Amino acid sequence: MFVLAAGLPTILPAQENKFGADGMPNGWRDDPTIYISLAEDGTVTVTCHRSEMGQGVRTSIAMVVADELEADWARVRVAQAWGDEERFGNQDTDGSRSLRHWFMPMRRAGGAARTMLEQAAAAQWGVPENEVRAANHVVTHAPSGRSLGYGALARAAAMLPVPDRGTVRLKESSAFRYIGKDTVGLIDNYDFTTGTAVYGIDARVEGMLYAVIARPPVYGGKVASYDAANALKVPGVLKVVTIAPPPIPSEFEPLGGVAVIARNTWAAIKGREALKVNWEDGPNAAYSSDTYRARLSEAAGKPGKVVRNEGDVERAMAGAAKRVSAEYYIPHLAQSPMEPPAALVRIVDGAAEAWACTQAPQATRGLLAKRLGLPVEKVKVNVTLLGGGFGRKSKPDFVVEAGLCSQAMDGAPVKVTWTREDDLHHGYYHTVSVERLEAGLDASGKPVAWLHRSAAPTIGSIFAPDPKHELPFELGMGLVNTPFDIPNIRAENPEAAAHVRIGWFRAVSNIPHAFAIQSFVAELAHAAGRDPKDYLLELIGPARIIDPTKIGDVWNHGEDPERYPIDTGRLRRVVETAAEGIGWGRSLPKGSGVGIAGHYSFVSYIAVAAEVAVGDGGRLSIPRVDIAIDCGPMVNPDRVRSQMEGAVIMGAGLATSAEISFKNGRAEQNNFDTYELTRIDSAPREIRVHLLPSTDYARPLGGVGEPGLPPVAPAIANAVFAATGKRIRQLPIRDQLST
Amino acid sequence: MASLTINGTVHEVDVEPDTPLLWVIREQVGLTGTKYSCGIAQCGACTVHVDGVATRSCTLPVSAVTPEQRIVTIEGLSPDGSHPVQKAWLELDVPQCGYCQTGQIMAAAALLQANPQPSDEDITVEMTNICRCGTYNRIKAAIKLAANGGAIRG
Ligand code: FES
Ligand code: FES
Numbered sequence: 035m036f037v038l039a040a041g042l043p044t045i046l047p048a049q050e051n052k053f054g055a056d057g058m059p060n061g062w063r064d065d066p067t068i069y070i071s072l073a074e075d076g077t078v079t080v081t082c083h084r085s086e087m088g089q090g091v092r093t094s095i096a097m098v099v100a101d102e103l104e105a106d107w108a109r110v111r112v113a114q115a116w117g118d119e120e121r122f123g124n125q126d127t128d129g130s131r132s133l134r135h136w137f138m139p140m141r142r143a144g145g146a147a148r149t150m151l152e153q154a155a156a157a158q159w160g161v162p163e164n165e166v167r168a169a170n171h172v173v174t175h176a177p178s179g180r181s182l183g184y185g186a187l188a189r190a191a192a193m194l195p196v197p198d199r200g201t202v203r204l205k206e207s208s209a210f211r212y213i214g215k216d217t218v219g220l221i222d223n224y225d226f227t228t229g230t231a232v233y234g235i236d237a238r239v240e241g242m243l244y245a246v247i248a249r250p251p252v253y254g255g256k257v258a259s260y261d262a263a264n265a266l267k268v269p270g271v272l273k274v275v276t277i278a279p280p281p282i283p284s285e286f287e288p289l290g291g292v293a294v295i296a297r298n299t300w301a302a303i304k305g306r307e308a309l310k311v312n313w314e315d316g317p318n319a320a321y322s323s324d325t326y327r328a329r330l331s332e333a334a335g336k337p338g339k340v341v342r343n344e345g346d347v348e349r350a351m352a353g354a355a356k357r358v359s360a361e362y363y364i365p366h367l368a369q370s371p372m373e374p375p376a377a378l379v380r381i382v383d384g385a386a387e388a389w390a391c392t393q394a395p396q397a398t399r400g401l402l403a404k405r406l407g408l409p410v411e412k413v414k415v416n417v418t419l420l421g422g423g424f425g426r427k428s429k430p431d432f433v434v435e436a437g438l439c440s441q442a443m444d445g446a447p448v449k450v451t452w453t454r455e456d457d458l459h460h461g462y463y464h465t466v467s468v469e470r471l472e473a474g475l476d477a478s479g480k481p482v483a484w485l486h487r488s489a490a491p492t493i494g495s496i497f498a499p500d501p502k503h504e505l506p507f508e509l510g511m512g513l514v515n516t517p518f519d520i521p522n523i524r525a526e527n528p529e530a531a532a533h534v535r536i537g538w539f540r541a542v543s544n545i546p547h548a549f550a551i552q553s554f555v556a557e558l559a560h561a562a563g564r565d566p567k568d569y570l571l572e573l574i575g576p577a578r579i580i581d582p583t584k585i586g587d588v589w590n591h592g593e594d595p596e597r598y599p600i601d602t603g604r605l606r607r608v609v610e611t612a613a614e615g616i617g618w619g620r621s622l623p624k625g626s627g628v629g630i631a632g633h634y635s636f637v638s639y640i641a642v643a644a645e646v647a648v649g650d651g652g653r654l655s656i657p658r659v660d661i662a663i664d665c666g667p668m669v670n671p672d673r674v675r676s677q678m679e680g681a682v683i684m685g686a687g688l689a690t691s692a693e694i695s696f697k698n699g700r701a702e703q704n705n706f707d708t709y710e711l712t713r714i715d716s717a718p719r720e721i722r723v724h725l726l727p728s729t730d731y732a733r734p735l736g737g738v739g740e741p742g743l744p745p746v747a748p749a750i751a752n753a754v755f756a757a758t759g760k761r762i763r764q765l766p767i768r769d770q771l772s773t
Numbered sequence: 774m775a776s777l778t779i780n781g782t783v784h785e786v787d788v789e790p791d792t793p794l795l796w797v798i799r800e801q802v803g804l805t806g807t808k809y810s811c812g813i814a815q816c817g818a819c820t821v822h823v824d825g826v827a828t829r830s831c832t833l834p835v836s837a838v839t840p841e842q843r844i845v846t847i848e849g850l851s852p853d854g855s856h857p858v859q860k861a862w863l864e865l866d867v868p869q870c871g872y873c874q875t876g877q878i879m880a881a882a883a884l885l886q887a888n889p890q891p892s893d894e895d896i897t898v899e900m901t902n903i904c905r906c907g908t909y910n911r912i913k914a915a916i917k918l919a920a921n922g923g924a925i926r927g
Contacts, residue, residue: 088870088906219866226871227862228854229806229847233872236805244800269789298800299809300792372810372818372872372905421808421872422905454811676869676908683907706815706903715897717909 053594055135058126060119060396064139065196066147068121070099072192076171076185078105083115083122084132085393086222087371087423088680089739090673091132093221095140097212098133098669102144102205105184106171107218117395117415127393128428128538129591130636130737133669137735145202147191154190155182207667207731214729216672222419234391234418235376235451242378242447243272245439246302248309249291249460252699253534254282254316260292264308270301274309275442277435282316283496284535286401288435289460295439299451315699321533323466323695323702327363330468330530333489334361338528339503342514342586345522350483354474358561360554362471363764364546366694367464368701368709369539373421374452375432381445385412390433391420398430402437425538429462454705461701462537463694465490467530469550474522479562481573483522488513490546495532502529504543510589512547512635512744515582517600519575525586534696540684544635544744549765552631552748556755566752567613567630574632577603591637597734598637604726605634608641608662611724615660616643622757625649626657629752631745636737638665639726642682642749644718648757652771656686656718656750664726665736671725678723678742685746687712690767776840779804780849783840790836795819797835798846806847806875810903817902820876820883821846827883847875850882858882861919869906877902881916890920 055062063069071079080096092112100110115122124135148168155173156163159180166175174181212218225231250256262274272295279290294305351357377390379402386406392398395415403410420427432450439448452460467490474483492508494501504513504527514525539545552570559569580600582590590598609632616628625648632641645658661678668674691710695702703709751762760771777784777794779802786801798807798821810818812831819831822845823838838844850856854863858881861867868874877900884891884899891899896913904912 086870088868090869219863220868222871223863223866223868224854226868226874227859227878229804229875231871232805233808235809236799238803238805298788298792298796300789300796304791370905372816372870372903373808374810420870421810422870424905451809454813672866676866676911679910680869680907683909684905705813706811707813711903711905712907712909713903714900714909714912717907719893721910 053592055124055139057592058124058135060124062135062139063123064142064199066143067196069143070103070147072184072188074185074188076109076183077111078103078109079111079113081113081115083125084136085127085395085417085420085423087127087393087420087427089677090220090670091127093218094133094670094673095136096221097218098137098140099144101210101212102141103148104168104170107212109171112221114417116417117399119396125395126428128425130739130741134637134735134737137669141204142199142202145204146197146199149197149202150191150194151184151187153194154187158190207729213669214667214671231419233373233421234389235373235421237378237389237418237449239378239380239447242449243295243297243443244299244302245293245295245448245450246299246306246453247277247291247293247435247450248306248311249289249456250279250313251459252315253318255313256290256316257292258312258314260312261310264310265294265305268301268305268308270297271305272296273443274305275439277438283499285496286397286429286431288431288438293435293439295443295448303453318533319699321699322697323365326466326533327468330466330489331361333528333530334468334470334487336528338487338489338526340524341509341527342523342525344585347483347485347522347524350522351472351474351485354482355477356475356561357472358475358558359470359472360557360763362469362550362553364467364469364549365765366466367539367688367692368458368461368694369424369426370457370709370711371420371422371424371426374454374457375427376449376451377433377436378447378449379433379436379440380447381406381440384408386437387414387416388433388437389416389418391418391427392430392433393420393423393428394430398433401430401434405434406437406441424540426462428538458694458703458705458709459701462496462535464539464545465536465543467546469546471550471554473558475558475562479564481520481558484518484520485524486513486551487526487528488547489528489530490543491530491532491536493536493538496535496537500531502531503527506589508543510587510591511543512551512633513543514586515600516551517580517602517605517634518573520573533699541635541740541743544633545688548631548633548744549748552633552745553751553762556629556752557761567609567618570630570632571606571609574602574605574609577606593637600634604639604664605632607726608632608639608664611662611726612641612643612660615662615722615724616645616658618643625757627753627756627758629749629754629756631748631752633745635744636741638663638736638738638741640741640745642745644749644753646750646753646757648754648771652769654690654754654767654771658720658722659718660722660724661742662724662726663742665738666733667728667731667735668725674725674738675723677738679721681742682721682746683712683717685743686716686718686750689747689750689765690716693766775835777835777838777844778840778842779844780846788835791834793831794833794835794838795830798830804846804848808872808876810873815903817880818873818876820879820902822879822883825883825886827880847879850879856882857919857922858885861915864918865911865915867908867911867915869908873902873904877904877912881912881919885916885920891916
């Protein structure tokens, strides 16, 4: 049951009262015959139906299956599923939930396959099933000393019915050999290090053509007229075709424009340069980041839609000994995976086949079918490796573009490649926001009232015309579910209109919410003359269990609030661990400082403690970051570590240098020279990851891919304050320290 | 028409002279381990060795390469992934998505060729390739591991 707080929109999850994988479109499967094949030479192939984009899911899913299957890792291979949710269950690789949702189904699949091998062996020897045991690729009958390898049993086991899931014995977690251990390496690492790994941009088939597309520079714009004469003179250019502009809001549709199809990518790029296109810019032609920021700020200065309300903020604020307020600005960002969007599509005999680096193969399949006018069964989406995703590749617009280009070439295979400029100019950008916070402190400096206004265009704007408010899933990313021990607390969401495509970016709305909240906590600590870490712990309050639906979060990351309540004890523990890790309180040279931030998201608890040094001319360096995570029980600790390391580096980038800004509706950054990502010289020199141990695999798993990111920027900004006394209220920091 | 020596094999390719070596390697020669990411020599995803020097192939027109110059791509770095840098990358599980890693490995191999015992400072100055996944700290550790003959961690 959902308890809706007053004033909340009555938007419930798509499938009411269904949580986790049950609540996802097409749910889950645990039939081993879908995911596991065993060859007669003993090779086990695990089919991974989640997209690999650097989180290590192909390794981790295979580890789970192999462990329950009692397989020898050396004989485990992984294959990638094509897009087919009827068969594989939900395949949307987003929301940091692959293992959260699939740990148990994959264990059961592995356990069922192991059971079938044991049954086959028992039948062959004519002994009771409970006398045989599978271990490390061999089934043994101890009483008679007989044993058979998995390969030898493959054929017989495959003939058996899949046992009922209720009868499958799962391993005791103490017997895990792979799960929770650092015993295996990345399953794709040889391919990664030898250049044989195949990404979407690498797809090749016989007779393929190559395309790049000129898209409207302003969202909602379209081609007014164009002249392809010079483009067609470029050697290698074969054809120039228009792609119709989508209705606005454009959802996952391509943006339209003019496609140049050529014998090779370089010819297509040069052909595009030679195109003359007159654009009709449409209603967003005046969108400029500086004026829009002022508008957001104005909205955040006035009361807005109440999305959480406890106690009486007005009264408490009026009676407070001291009032503190601050406003923060967090700009648009582009996901910019190192592999830009790219896909290959061909159409043969009324059937389309795609090769794509997609996080959402099923949505890709559906939209391709729709736009190509084919039945869904006639569309196959092969999922390649993804050279990073970060949310960008959950949108299939680029794959549909390839489909439309193929159609224009009578079904010939066409690969569409987005150049980096395309990626930065035509993205699904991270939102832009102004976060305004105000607190009333009592005489001891403790907050008695807390008011947070978040003004940011919503991702809902790509689906519905002109929505002005954040959706429950955005509010539930750190705005309404801040678990602070404050008696009077209110969150408001003033209106904000979107003028570009807003999309998911790793950790999504948690980025601005956590930046503002965790910066403001440190500001309050300063105002109260207190240690920021102690003050943060005091705001989190004593260890307690909070029902997220009781504080206004109807979404709760799609998880059952009973199974996944907010546990402030866990949040406290990561804060304490990160602080201890960095040596909180130790003396530092002049110009150095440490800062801390803790944030709950994707049902995991993370804290970051950062040490910065600010040198001559305001040059910022980050000698060290300690990050602590409690994500519940872990499948692959080393990939948890690597995700935390990556989050710290991406977080350092958005804290210090990355921004997408707009002028006249156009993104101002073109490439990595102006959209500045962290490089080795600006990366934190040392990153220490602290994994909070959890060996109880009956407890639910938390997310890992995204939640590391939100606390990084505020920890750095807080460290900058400790080092210099300069408070960062606008990201990125860039040259703010030079004056 | 251009003649290129790639991984010890001579390839005759029919391309416009201004075509960047990157696209020739990927599309005409068909070796896709060398990656595109920025096209303006900013990120290093396209790094190959030209006569042993790490070179960003996305801005090198094929007309500027002579048939005598030895081009080595990731596919030619070792026959079986056994170059010390590749081994160190395996040992420390450096990659996340892996996309930038072939360029990183080529840059690291060239660095170690020129400077077999690089300091942290040397690595920071020489390794300018972008990794959006954020594997820099492992890259640093793996370069040191490779420099130490793969004998010890860190
Ligand atoms: S693709 Fe060549 S440096 Fe980025
Ligand atoms: S490993 Fe993904 S970009 Fe470097």
